[in-house]
Amino acid sequence: MRKIIVLGAGYGGISAAKRLHKKFKKDDNTEIILIDKNPHHTLLTELHEVAGNRVKPTSLLIDLERIFKYTKVKVVRDEVTSINFEENKVVSKNNNYNYDYLVIACGSEPAYFNIPGLEENGYTLWSMQDATKIKNQIINMFEQASRETNPQKRKELLTFVVGGGGFTGIEILGELVKWTKVLAKEYGINPDEVQLKVVEAADKILPTLPDSLVKKATKYLKKHKVDILTKNYDHLCF
Numbered sequence: 001m002r003k004i005i006v007l008g009a010g011y012g013g014i015s016a017a018k019r020l021h022k023k024f025k026k027d028d029n030t031e032i033i034l035i036d037k038n039p040h041h042t043l044l045t046e047l048h049e050v051a052g053n054r055v056k057p058t059s060l061l062i063d064l065e066r067i068f069k070y071t072k073v074k075v076v077r078d079e080v081t082s083i084n085f086e087e088n089k090v091v092s093k094n095n096n097y098n099y100d101y102l103v104i105a106c107g108s109e110p111a112y113f114n115i116p117g118l119e120e121n122g123y124t125l126w127s128m129q130d131a132t133k134i135k136n137q138i139i140n141m142f143e144q145a146s147r148e149t150n151p152q153k154r155k156e157l158l159t160f161v162v163g164g165g166g167f168t169g170i171e172i173l174g175e176l177v178k179w180t181k182v183l184a185k186e187y188g189i190n191p192d193e194v195q196l197k198v199v200e201a202a203d204k205i206l207p208t209l210p211d212s213l214v215k216k217a218t219k220y221l222k223k224h225k226v227d228i229l230t231k232n233y234d235h236l237c238f
């Protein structure tokens with residue numbers, strides 16, 4: 001019996017497992033196992049919608065058993081701690097899984113670009129837990145600001161800075177532009193007190209997009225009073 005293990009049920013792992021199923025569905029000598037620490041696939045690309053309170057976390061979770069119900073892929077929920085390549089073994093806290101072929105698709109980690117203090121003080125948007133943390137932090141800041149009478153402290157509580165003006169950074173800002181207005185109303189705060197900023201190392205936001213789209217996004221954000229701090233933001237011509 002040939003055993004193929006796919007590690008991680010993200011976009012990569014699911015796509016690999018589906019293709020393997022297609023190729024080996026009639027092969028009784030091949031077993032396909034998909035291991036993930038969660039029972040669901042998370043639509044990572046939509047996390048900003050949870051962070052910005054537009055959708056419920058459950059709307060971004062897809063049950064793995066459902067995805068693979070009519071396939072020969074066996075879904076196993078477990079958190080892998082190491083891989084023994086010499087003995088072809090995937091190891092978790094309580095189990096060992098032997099394999100003949102291994103597909104590693106465990107995802108990646110956020111990069112902090114050696115910026116001092118970023119990891120300790122910043123919030124990442126990399127998982128459902130992260131998105132929920134950001135959402136709760138924003139609500140918490142509005143709650144505190146509504147009770148704060150010192151104008152300087154209020155200003156600090158109501159200033160939100162997004163690090164990075166790539167797709168995810170601008171997507172989350174788009175959410176914040178809308179949601180902070182709703183929160184301001186809810187907590188009896190003047191929306192003009194809320195400050196949104198984006199800091200981008202390149203000389204424009206969305207640097208991989210054509211200039212016409214950069215211009216459009218910049219115009220929209222400026223219309224909503226978002227501070228765009230790029231490398232040469234003083235010279236920004238849009």
Ligand SMILES: Cc1cc2nc3c(=O)[nH]c(=O)nc-3n(C[C@H](O)[C@H](O)[C@H](O)COP(=O)(O)OP(=O)(O)OC[C@H]3O[C@@H](n4cnc5c(N)ncnc54)[C@H](O)[C@@H]3O)c2cc1C
Nearest residue numbers: 008009010011012013036037044045047079080106107126
């Ligand atoms: C907020 C956000 C927005 C994005 N937007 C876009 C976009 O618009 N377009 C685009 O192309 N890309 C986007 N990306 C990037 C895209 O999501 C990633 O490139 C993609 O998710 C990578 O897929 P993957 O399968 O390699 O890993 P992941 O999707 O991260 O999946 C890894 C899987 O491995 C599992 N896992 C990890 N460690 C273990 C372990 N020890 N044991 C068991 N299971 C484990 C995890 O639970 C997870 O299910 C975005 C990413 C984020 C965070």
